[in-house]
Amino acid sequence: xxxxxxxxxxxISVLPSVPVSKAAAILARRGFTALPVVxxxxxxxxxxxxxxxxxxxxxxxxxxxxxxxxxxxxxxxxEVMTTPVVGVSHDTDISVVARAMLxxxxxxxxxxxxTALVGVITRRDIVRALARTDEEIAADVRAKLGVIGGLxxxxxxxxxxxxxxxxRYREASDRAIAQALVHSVPGVVSVTIRPGAGxxx
Numbered sequence: 001x002x003x004x005x006x007x008x009x010x011x012i013s014v015l016p017s018v019p020v021s022k023a024a025a026i027l028a029r030r031g032f033t034a035l036p037v038v039x040x041x042x043x044x045x046x047x048x049x050x051x052x053x054x055x056x057x058x059x060x061x062x063x064x065x066x067x068x069x070x071x072x073x074x075x076x077x078x079e080v081m082t083t084p085v086v087g088v089s090h091d092t093d094i095s096v097v098a099r100a101m102l103x104x105x106x107x108x109x110x111x112x113x114x115t116a117l118v119g120v121i122t123r124r125d126i127v128r129a130l131a132r133t134d135e136e137i138a139a140d141v142r143a144k145l146g147v148i149g150g151l152x153x154x155x156x157x158x159x160x161x162x163x164x165x166x167x168r169y170r171e172a173s174d175r176a177i178a179q180a181l182v183h184s185v186p187g188v189v190s191v192t193i194r195p196g197a198g199x200x201x
Contacts (some may be wrong), residue, residue, distance in 0.1 A: 001124035007119030016078025087112030132187035
């Protein structure tokens, strides 16, 4: 399962010129914890989080003097956003995304294709994928395999989101395609392909 398989594609982002108050309103209304910040070309340049906005109005003691010297709180997103920010490639395995979130204590990560923002993944997106039952995953797996032989070719077994495919055909050239298709199903943890009885690997 890759980042592109579970990311939210209809991303709400903001320009650095957007007022802080508007960014706060979007976060509050949408229930988000962060907003990607992009330039006019749609390239990711930063991220503005709840912590950034709160810290702008209520700076910690060691930063309070800086805030006073700067004539009060910042007024635009560009002044408070966290930058630089590293986006995660849309082709990244979801296990890598999950570890990055836990290691850096992030609730969401921007997903990029090159430098262009193409999506966002939140902890909730990952939990939603983990919550899928084996039966729900199996239905999607069988639908994916329909394009390369369907159930006349593939026997499907799933246990705790680990998928085992048994290939009844001798032709092994499509197995890499089958593995990629099944791995893209939300909730799939691993994919193993075995040749059927009497079939060479």
